[in-house]
Amino acid sequence: MMKSNEKVKKGLVFFRQDMDEKTKKRSIFWFFYFLICALATIWPIYLIANRIKPFVLGMPFSMFWVALWIVIIFIGTLTKYNQEYRR
Numbered sequence: 001m002m003k004s005n006e007k008v009k010k011g012l013v014f015f016r017q018d019m020d021e022k023t024k025k026r027s028i029f030w031f032f033y034f035l036i037c038a039l040a041t042i043w044p045i046y047l048i049a050n051r052i053k054p055f056v057l058g059m060p061f062s063m064f065w066v067a068l069w070i071v072i073i074f075i076g077t078l079t080k081y082n083q084e085y086r087r
Contacts, residue, residue, distance in 0.1 A: 030080055037073045041066055 015024050039045050049065035056064040 026083070030076070033076055034073070037069055037076065040069045 015027070019027075046062075046065070049062050051062060052060040054061055059067065
């Protein structure tokens with residue numbers, strides 16, 4: 001139960017108070033990494049790859065584009081997981 005003299009922070013809190021600068025910078029990097037990966041598969045960035053030819057690995061280019069970004073997201077997720085739970 002909260003005491004009356006404790007103050008409640010209002011608004012968005014992105015980082016805990018006990019986080020060091022290195023962890024904050026790493027978190028910001030991973031946020032933008034996954035944001036770019038997500039945006040690459042939706043409009044308007046997807047318009048770059050919205051075509052059938054050339055065929056890459058037997059797939060139309062648009063299908064290859066999406067598969068490529070799925071692999072990139074997977075590699076980023078594995079890397080982030082290893083960074084978090086390496087200790």
